[in-house]
Amino acid sequence: MVEQPEQDLPRSVTIIDVARESGVSYSTVSRVLNGYEYVKESTRRRVLEAAERLGYVANLQARSLAGGRSQIVGLLVPGLDNDYIGEIIRGIDEELARNDYDLMLYTTHRRVGKETEYVKMIANGLTDGLLLIVPLIPSTYVDILHQQRFPYVLIDQSENGDTSSVVNATNWQGAYDATRYLVELGHRRIGFISGMMEISSAVERLEGYKSALDDCQIAFDESLVKQGNFWQPSGYAAAQELLRMDTPPSAIFSSNDLMAFGAMQAIREAGLDIPGDISIIGFDNIPMASIVHPKLTTVHQPLDQMGRVAAKLLLEQIEDPQKPARRITLGTQLIIRDSCRSFG
Amino acid sequence: MVEQPEQDLPRSVTIIDVARESGVSYSTVSRVLNGYEYVKESTRRRVLEAAERLGYVANLQARSLAGGRSQIVGLLVPGLDNDYIGEIIRGIDEELARNDYDLMLYTTHRRVGKETEYVKMIANGLTDGLLLIVPLIPSTYVDILHQQRFPYVLIDQSENGDTSSVVNATNWQGAYDATRYLVELGHRRIGFISGMMEISSAVERLEGYKSALDDCQIAFDESLVKQGNFWQPSGYAAAQELLRMDTPPSAIFSSNDLMAFGAMQAIREAGLDIPGDISIIGFDNIPMASIVHPKLTTVHQPLDQMGRVAAKLLLEQIEDPQKPARRITLGTQLIIRDSCRSFG
DNA sequence: ATGAAAGCGCTAACAG
DNA sequence: CTGTTAGCGCTTTCAT
Numbered sequence: 001m002v003e004q005p006e007q008d009l010p011r012s013v014t015i016i017d018v019a020r021e022s023g024v025s026y027s028t029v030s031r032v033l034n035g036y037e038y039v040k041e042s043t044r045r046r047v048l049e050a051a052e053r054l055g056y057v058a059n060l061q062a063r064s065l066a067g068g069r070s071q072i073v074g075l076l077v078p079g080l081d082n083d084y085i086g087e088i089i090r091g092i093d094e095e096l097a098r099n100d101y102d103l104m105l106y107t108t109h110r111r112v113g114k115e116t117e118y119v120k121m122i123a124n125g126l127t128d129g130l131l132l133i134v135p136l137i138p139s140t141y142v143d144i145l146h147q148q149r150f151p152y153v154l155i156d157q158s159e160n161g162d163t164s165s166v167v168n169a170t171n172w173q174g175a176y177d178a179t180r181y182l183v184e185l186g187h188r189r190i191g192f193i194s195g196m197m198e199i200s201s202a203v204e205r206l207e208g209y210k211s212a213l214d215d216c217q218i219a220f221d222e223s224l225v226k227q228g229n230f231w232q233p234s235g236y237a238a239a240q241e242l243l244r245m246d247t248p249p250s251a252i253f254s255s256n257d258l259m260a261f262g263a264m265q266a267i268r269e270a271g272l273d274i275p276g277d278i279s280i281i282g283f284d285n286i287p288m289a290s291i292v293h294p295k296l297t298t299v300h301q302p303l304d305q306m307g308r309v310a311a312k313l314l315l316e317q318i319e320d321p322q323k324p325a326r327r328i329t330l331g332t333q334l335i336i337r338d339s340c341r342s343f344g
Numbered sequence: 345m346v347e348q349p350e351q352d353l354p355r356s357v358t359i360i361d362v363a364r365e366s367g368v369s370y371s372t373v374s375r376v377l378n379g380y381e382y383v384k385e386s387t388r389r390r391v392l393e394a395a396e397r398l399g400y401v402a403n404l405q406a407r408s409l410a411g412g413r414s415q416i417v418g419l420l421v422p423g424l425d426n427d428y429i430g431e432i433i434r435g436i437d438e439e440l441a442r443n444d445y446d447l448m449l450y451t452t453h454r455r456v457g458k459e460t461e462y463v464k465m466i467a468n469g470l471t472d473g474l475l476l477i478v479p480l481i482p483s484t485y486v487d488i489l490h491q492q493r494f495p496y497v498l499i500d501q502s503e504n505g506d507t508s509s510v511v512n513a514t515n516w517q518g519a520y521d522a523t524r525y526l527v528e529l530g531h532r533r534i535g536f537i538s539g540m541m542e543i544s545s546a547v548e549r550l551e552g553y554k555s556a557l558d559d560c561q562i563a564f565d566e567s568l569v570k571q572g573n574f575w576q577p578s579g580y581a582a583a584q585e586l587l588r589m590d591t592p593p594s595a596i597f598s599s600n601d602l603m604a605f606g607a608m609q610a611i612r613e614a615g616l617d618i619p620g621d622i623s624i625i626g627f628d629n630i631p632m633a634s635i636v637h638p639k640l641t642t643v644h645q646p647l648d649q650m651g652r653v654a655a656k657l658l659l660e661q662i663e664d665p666q667k668p669a670r671r672i673t674l675g676t677q678l679i680i681r682d683s684c685r686s687f688g
Numbered sequence: 689a690t691g692a693a694a695g696c697g698c699t700a701a702c703a704g
Numbered sequence: 705c706t707g708t709t710a711g712c713g714c715t716t717t718c719a720t
Contacts, residue, residue, distance in 0.1 A: 012468045012492075014689095014697055015697070016695095016698095017432065024706075025706065025708075025709095026690080026697095026698085026711090027698095027699080027700085027706075027707065027708075028705085028706055028707075030697095030699060030700090031699095031705095033708085038705055038706090039705065039706080040705060040706085043705080043706085057461065057464050057465040057468050057469075058465070058697090058698085059468060059469065059470075059696090059697050059698070060408075060469050060470060061405035061406075061408055061409050061414070061469065061470040061696090061697085061698095062405075062409050062696070062697035062698045062699090062712090063697075063698055063699070063712065064405055064698090064712090065405050065406055065409055065696090065698075065699090065701070065712045065714090066697075066698040066699040066700080066711080066712055067696070067699055067711090067712065068699050068700090069696085070405070072448075079434075080433050080434055080437065081430070081431050081434060081631075083427070083430075086424050086425070086427075086430060088422050090423075090424055090425060093424065093449075093451050097451070101692080102448065102449075102450065103448070103449045103450075103718045104416075104446065104447070104448050104449070105437075105447045105448070105449045107437050107441070117401065120399070121401045121402070121404075122400050124356045124401050124403060125404050125405065126405040126470065127405065128603075146701065148356075160484075166697080168360065192389055227694095232635065235368070247690070258595070261635045263636070263693085264637070265635070268637060276711085287425075288632055288635070291605045291632070291636065292635065292636055292637070293608070293609070293612060293636070314552065326546075356713095358712095358713055358714085359713070359714070360713080364710090368690075368691085369690065369691045369692075369715085370691095370713095371690075371691065371692075371693090371714095371715080371716080372689085372690055372691075374713095374714065374716085375689090375690080375715095377714095378715080382689055382690090383689065383690085384690090387690085391699080402713090402714085403713050403714070404714095405712090405713080405714095406696090406712070406713030406714045406715090407713075407714050407715070408696090408714090409696045409698090409712090409713080409714070410695080410696055410713075410714040410715040410716080411695090411696065411714085411715050411716070412714070412715055412716095462696060515713060602708085610693065689720100690719100690720085691718105691719085691720080692717105692718085692719080692720100693716100693717090693719100694715105694716085694717085694718100694720085695714105695715095695716090695717105696712085696713105696714090696715090696716105697706095697712105698712090699710100699711095699712090700709100700710090701708105701709090701710085701711105702707105702708080702709080702710095703706100703707085703708075703709095703719105704705105704706085704708095
């Protein structure tokens, strides 16, 4: 048996190494690295060069532990199984990259029932702030965060008073526009596939639909509203119900694109043509919407921008914890493609 | 001006608090928390109870800094703009959750040209290991990681010798099966839309296609191969080229689903029916594949499982750094849906 | 079986 | 402008 020689792993270089190399104290190195103003230019240069030469890379956990910034923000999402989330993340990532922040990804589904403890850990951990895409916010989350004065921003959430910073879209207006568009196309019986009604955006979209109907003097017909849950299969089922009615609607407004895809499938299986026999409109405008056939007419929700704005808001808050909470609502936009046609 | 009272933010509870509460030294608390064997049962219980009572949550950065595990693994991806990545992440996340690990997400596109430094930082930072989905691996990545004995696993990569642990799928076989299926359906002229040929999986799929043709005594026709880049628009363009040929193919094999969707669009725009006039088959089996119409016949790549296995491999390696690198190749499977039809 | 004490790499007063 | 000195919360010897 040969003695395994203790491999000298190249220990990572610390500011102490840099200090020695550049002949200053390591706090000066820290200052330079943190962009502290009052450092002699020549010293700064010397330190920077030494750092470069040695291939120094900061140890974020140490920095964060010592009271500095970790340059990491957390993102809490229900799961990744939806393009909708992906779009938002893209925006977040972009903005964070621009500011040299990194992203820690947390999925809630992981610790069902222990989310609160999870959030506590996150806030107590190495992130400088937290972005939350949690449709169903147990207010406990927010309470903890708020109580600890931990910077956070809610995405796509409406409820909650004015204690939290929130970024969302004009759900009501978007739904209103979509419905109105359908009416202007001549549709009178418009089916509506809802989202989970515990979620504010779902409620707002239903309200927008109702208001538009109202403004167009079309009586609201409860039976035309089918409950979905934002997932594709529920759209499929809801559409089937709608099609089974004695007088099926001539158009369907789905509360999101995913359910619209399900509805399209149900419609096709019923031997009907889109938009020939029945028009369909979605909400979100996820990338897939322009890939399916026919291309889906839908309400564009600026998801990536929402992500970007939320990140920006969070960064501001990290920068200045005194900043009051802000609510930013971004506009939606009707995207007319091929899934709707005039009626009657 | 009223003096702003210094709000006593509820400082997070540390092991010191727990130590005081349970009347032991804080190193004992640490032992209990780390499952150290030789602790008196009664002590253990007392500590655990105190921790519970106080609502203690570990500070991972401190732990990691002190030489323990951070319970965080990094994931380096090119970007999130592809369901393919999403599927893999889902698998990873699942496996990590099962083992109480969290995920740090890094996107490479952020620091083009500085990826190497980026990787260095990651490895030096707070993660216990790194998962990489980087089709185009600059070998420098791997060298650094390997040199530092930093645990890492490559996903969906083939090249590289035996120094790295790798998880991938049977790209060659999958392409072979798909092609063979088309041939058995009677197709003789089968168009092929390739991926970026710098990527190993793209090459392997092309090889599988060629081999199948060969085994079926069909001469390989270079002109039937169009170069794509794995993104939808390139599939669209490639299909258009194919359709413009004097004798267009009766079937098209696209190296991934996304390009297949582009091809489907081109085919439809040419007034052709799928699969009536032309059959199409994809690769990956991303969720969207069963949502488009007609539902796409494709080669299933067990993306989520690849993620799960990669995570498992990484965790093993973190547990025991001596573990030799392993390559695990998962099987693909032909999923027959509605986009292909017999010919001739 | 448990306490004491030495850091991990870094930031942030505090002195000059 | 820069060096000195405390820690941040935790793991890990080293004692006992």
